[in-house]
Amino acid sequence: AQSVTQPDIHITVSEGASLELRCNYSYGATPYLFWYVQSPGQGLQLLLKYFSGDTLVQGIKGFEAEFKRSQSSFNLRKPSVHWSDAAEYFCAVVPGGYQKVTFGTGTKLQVIP
Amino acid sequence: SAVISQKPSRDICQRGTSLTIQCQVDSQVTMMFWYRQQPGQSLTLIATANQGSEATYESGFVIDKFPISRPNLTFSTLTVSNMSPEDSSIYLCSVQGAGGTEAFFGQGTRLTVV
Numbered sequence: 001a002q003s004v005t006q007p008d009i010h011i012t013v014s015e016g017a018s019l020e021l022r023c024n025y026s027y028g029a030t031p032y033l034f035w036y037v038q039s040p041g042q043g044l045q046l047l048l049k050y051f052s053g054d055t056l057v058q059g060i061k062g063f064e065a066e067f068k069r070s071q072s073s074f075n076l077r078k079p080s081v082h083w084s085d086a087a088e089y090f091c092a093v094v095p096g097g098y099q100k101v102t103f104g105t106g107t108k109l110q111v112i113p
Numbered sequence: 114s115a116v117i118s119q120k121p122s123r124d125i126c127q128r129g130t131s132l133t134i135q136c137q138v139d140s141q142v143t144m145m146f147w148y149r150q151q152p153g154q155s156l157t158l159i160a161t162a163n164q165g166s167e168a169t170y171e172s173g174f175v176i177d178k179f180p181i182s183r184p185n186l187t188f189s190t191l192t193v194s195n196m197s198p199e200d201s202s203i204y205l206c207s208v209q210g211a212g213g214t215e216a217f218f219g220q221g222t223r224l225t226v227v
Contacts, residue, residue: 034215
């Protein structure tokens with residue numbers, strides 16, 4: 001069965017520091033890959049997505065993610081974190097069009113001054 | 114992208130009662146999805162709602178507890194029936210974009226059962 005693993009439940013970074021959130025998936029073929037962000041009391045907002053092609057994808061709010069087929073990973077990065085980035089981040093996988101979305105367990109990001 | 118409006122945004126309900134959550138999309142969509150997010154947890158799919166047919170429920174969720182309506186291509190409701198404190202969660206409505214790939218979400222309904 002397909003699965004998505006986010007090994008870090010909680011991460012704390014200083015404002016201005018770089019960030020990397022890890023995501024690994026288990027699936028036979030390369031699925032569609034996504035990162036979502038959920039601010040407190042809010043729904044989920046799509047940060048970026050990977051379907052095919054260039055393995056480094058740019059998203060909103062200065063985020064990027066790199067797809068590495070050999071590692072079955074799709075890690076999210078940001079070079080300089082802002083206090084407003086404090087939120088929960090979910091990696092998600094869709095095996096193909098109009099199929100069920102599987103979410104990782106989420107990583108809660110805390111940003112300290 | 115799709116704009117999804119969910120009502121109510123939050124509610125506090127007595128155990129044993131029912132709450133109906135509404136989801137309105139600004140465009141016609143084939144499938145709508147209902148998720149539950151328990152406190153501190155990830156999203157779990159409750160059911161997929163297609164217009165004109167019965168909803169398809171995931172393992173662990175039943176129609177008697179979570180009846181769903183889908184009267185047209187832009188609207189759906191989820192009812193949480195005979196609520197208990199264990200039903201306290203965020204309930205999210207979702208649709209898939211063109212090509213059925215990325216999911217778009219409403220703001221969610223934060224339900225507290227007392």
